[in-house]
Amino acid sequence: MDFALNEDQLAVQEVARTFAEKRLKPRAEEFDSEKLMDRGLIKEIAELDLMGIGLPEEYGGGGMDSICYLLTVEELTRGCSSHAAVVMLHNSLYGYPLVRYGTEEQKQKYLPPICTGDAIGVFALSEAGAGSDASSLTTTYTKTDGGYLINGSKIFITMGSMSDTMIVFAISEKGAGAKGISAFMVDTKSDGVMIGTNEKKMGFRASPTTELSFSDCFVPKENLLGNEGEGFKIAMSTLDGGRISVGAMSLGLAQEALEIAIKYAGDRVQFGKPISSFQAVQFHLADMSTMLEQARWLVWRAGWLKDQGDNYTLAAAHAKLAASEMSTAVTHKATQVLGGYGYCAEYQVERLYRDARLTELFEGTSEMQRIVIGRQLTGKR
Ligand code: CAA
Numbered sequence: 001m002d003f004a005l006n007e008d009q010l011a012v013q014e015v016a017r018t019f020a021e022k023r024l025k026p027r028a029e030e031f032d033s034e035k036l037m038d039r040g041l042i043k044e045i046a047e048l049d050l051m052g053i054g055l056p057e058e059y060g061g062g063g064m065d066s067i068c069y070l071l072t073v074e075e076l077t078r079g080c081s082s083h084a085a086v087v088m089l090h091n092s093l094y095g096y097p098l099v100r101y102g103t104e105e106q107k108q109k110y111l112p113p114i115c116t117g118d119a120i121g122v123f124a125l126s127e128a129g130a131g132s133d134a135s136s137l138t139t140t141y142t143k144t145d146g147g148y149l150i151n152g153s154k155i156f157i158t159m160g161s162m163s164d165t166m167i168v169f170a171i172s173e174k175g176a177g178a179k180g181i182s183a184f185m186v187d188t189k190s191d192g193v194m195i196g197t198n199e200k201k202m203g204f205r206a207s208p209t210t211e212l213s214f215s216d217c218f219v220p221k222e223n224l225l226g227n228e229g230e231g232f233k234i235a236m237s238t239l240d241g242g243r244i245s246v247g248a249m250s251l252g253l254a255q256e257a258l259e260i261a262i263k264y265a266g267d268r269v270q271f272g273k274p275i276s277s278f279q280a281v282q283f284h285l286a287d288m289s290t291m292l293e294q295a296r297w298l299v300w301r302a303g304w305l306k307d308q309g310d311n312y313t314l315a316a317a318h319a320k321l322a323a324s325e326m327s328t329a330v331t332h333k334a335t336q337v338l339g340g341y342g343y344c345a346e347y348q349v350e351r352l353y354r355d356a357r358l359t360e361l362f363e364g365t366s367e368m369q370r371i372v373i374g375r376q377l378t379g380k381r
Contacts, residue, residue: 024079052115077252160210
C-alpha cells in the first residue's frame with residue numbers, strides 16, 4: 001500500500017494550486033457577489049489541460065488518473081468552487097457517461113469541445129418532483145420519424161443557462177419507473193429548448209443553477225446515449241463518480257478554511273497573546289485537521305477503486321457523505337475561530353461555509369448516501 005502521490009499527481013496538484021492562487025482566489029469574492037462565471041477562465045483552465053484532465057487523450061482529454069482529477073478539483077475549489085464545478089461537470093457528469101456509454105461518433109463530436117473549454121456540457125436529471133426520487137421523472141420522450149420528441153422540464157441544472165450541450169434524462173411514459181428512462185444528447189440551441197430562470201442561492205453563486213424546459217424538442221436517433229431504457233443506470237453510475245468529485249470539492253473548501261483559520265489564529269492577538277496559543281483554539285484546529293484527513297483518504301480511495309475497475313458505489317457514497325459533512329463542520333469551526341470576522345466577506349470563510357452547505361445536497365443528499373450505504377450493507381432495497 002503506497003500512500004504517496006506520484007510525480008504526475010504532484011505536478012498536476014501544483015499546476016492547479018498555482019492557477020487557483022493566482023487566477024481564481026484574488027477574484028473569488030467578486031465572482032460570488034457579482035454571480036460572475038468568467039468564460040475566459042474556463043478557457044485558461046482548458047489551456048492547462050485541466051478541463052478534461054480525466055478524459056481520454058484521443059478526444060482531447062488529459063488521460064490522467066482519478067487522483068489527478070480529484071486533486072485538480074480540490075485545488076481549483078480552493079480558489080473558486082463555481083469555476084471548479086465546470087471541471088467537475090466536464091470530467092464527471094457529462095464526460096464520463098459519454099466515454100462509457102457513447103458511440104464513437106458521439107465521443108468525437110461532444111468530448112473535444114468540452115476539453116478545450118469551447119463548449120459547456122451539463123447533466124439534466126433533476127425535476128421539481130424528481131429530486132432524491134430520481135426515477136420518478138415526468139419529462140417524457142416519444143418516438144417520431146428519425147428520432148425522439150422531448151417534453152417536460154428540469155430544475156437545479158448546474159450551468160444550465162450557460163450550457164451549449166446537455167445530457168437529458170427522460171421517461172417513455174409517466175410512472176414507467178427506472179426501466180423507462182433513457183438518456184439523450186441535446187444541443188441547447190435546438191428548437192424547443194427553453195432556458196428558464198437561475199435560482200437565487202446561498203452559495204456557489206457564480207455558477208448558474210437553472211430551470212430548463214423542453215417543448216416537442218426533436219432529438220435525432222443518433223443522439224440516444226446508450227440503449228433505450230438504460231438511462232437510470234447511466235445516471236446512477238455517473239453519479240457514483242460525481243459523488244467522489246463532490247468529495248474533492250468538500251476537501252478543497254475545508255482545506256482552504258483550515259489554512260485561513262490557522263493564519264488568522266497566529267495573527268490575532270487577544271488577552272496579550274496570539275489566539276493560536278490558547279488550547280480552545282488549538283482544539284478547534286486539531287479537530288478540523290483530523291476530520292479533513294479522514295475524509296481525504298476516503299475520497300482518494302474511492303477514486304483509486306474506480307481506476308481499478310472495481311465496484312465503487314459504496315466507497316463513493318462513503319466518501320461523499322463523510323467529506324461533505326466534514327466540509328460543513330470544518331468551515332463552521334473556521335468561522336468560530338475567526339469570530340465576528342468569520343462572518344464577514346473579507347476573510348472568505350463565510351463564503352466557504354455557504355459553499356460547503358451545497359456539498360451535502362447536490363449529487364445526492366447525505367440522506368441518499370446513507371440509503372445507498374445501507375442498501376449496499378444489507379442487500380435490501
Ligand atoms: N450504478 C448502476 N446501476 C445502478 C446504480 C449504480 N450506482 N444504482 C442503482 N442502479 C440500478 C439498479 O441496479 C436497478 O436496476 P435493476 O432493477 O436492473 O437491478 C435500478 O438502477 C434501480 O435501482 P433502485 O431500485 O435502487 O432505484 P431507486 O429508485 O430505489 O433509487 C436511489 C435509488 C439511490 C435513492 C437513487 O434514486 C438516488 O441516487 N437518488 C439521488 C438522486 C441524485 O443523486 N440526484 C442528484 C441530481 S444530479 C445533480 O445534483 C447534478 C448537478 O447539476 C449538480
